[in-house]
Amino acid sequence: MLPVAMIAIDLLFITLLTFGLYFPRHRRRDLIAAYLGVNVGVLAVAMVLASSAVGVGLGLGLFGVLSIIRLRSTEIEQHEVAYYFASLALGLLAGLSATTTTLNWFAVALMGLIVAVMFVGDHPRLFRHYRVQTVVLERAISDETELHAHLEDLLGARVHSAHVTRLDLVNDTTAVDVRYEVRQRPVRSAPAAAADAPGRLTEPAREHPQPGTAVLARVNS
Incomplete structure (x- = not known):
């Protein structure tokens, strides 16, 4: 047994x-x-x-x-x-x-x-903002400080480590093994986000009229 x-x-x-x-x-x-x-x-x-x-x-x-x-x-x-x-x-x-x-x-x-x-x-919440990725840049960057700054601007994250695996000066490319931390973005309210969107109507008075109302407006004019 x-x-x-x-x-x-x-x-x-x-x-x-x-x-x-x-x-x-x-x-x-x-x-x-x-x-x-x-x-x-x-x-x-x-x-x-x-x-x-x-x-x-x-x-x-x-x-x-x-x-x-x-x-x-x-x-x-x-x-x-x-x-x-x-x-x-x-x-x-x-x-x-x-x-x-x-x-x-x-x-x-x-x-x-x-x-x-x-x-x-393997819990999803354990270090969930940390990422590992291989990035190929269309630039040959040999300076470490410039490389970190470029990767942080490209990924929108804080780069902790960037290991260059291939630096091609002929084809002007750089392959980098990046370990970075995704920055937390502040959560905005829906009205604020809608107001920031270009060309989007947020006021009730500027909303599209109903189809019947639009027909009456054309007849009266």
Whole structure:
């Protein structure tokens, strides 16, 4: 009964990680199958290795090689790498703990800790004004101060770091890896925003008349 309980706990945590955290935040459907498959695959093989004469170290080395191959096959973001290894760790903890005679609450607590860390570390409100972007400028700028000023004016943000990856003096371009903070813009009221819009009528007396009224005005004239 204990292996069944650990399998159920693992499925619960991977469901929370995939459908409760990852997909609602990032909406990438193709990685759902990757996270579920890696988790269940690691769980199954870890249970077999833990209950056989084959060393666990061999299994961990095998999964390390498979992870490198998987991560090199397609380009994924860093937060997706974190989810990938979190799903792998959940399956590994559950698989190695399923062969014990009693329920390993320490392993269950570690699995909960992994999900909690991913919840906090990937929360949309955590440093939500910070961005990382690669910008290609149609100017060759070698001066660091001028580059920062130009990027801040272009992005409308506070630039914290600007690393030049390519400076092309022939084609007059600059490729920059920028880390910046978006500035908070003050929220204006609707009447004030409408008054600032060029050519927009804000007074009730200047609104377009009803079609019937316009016809009467033309007849009377």
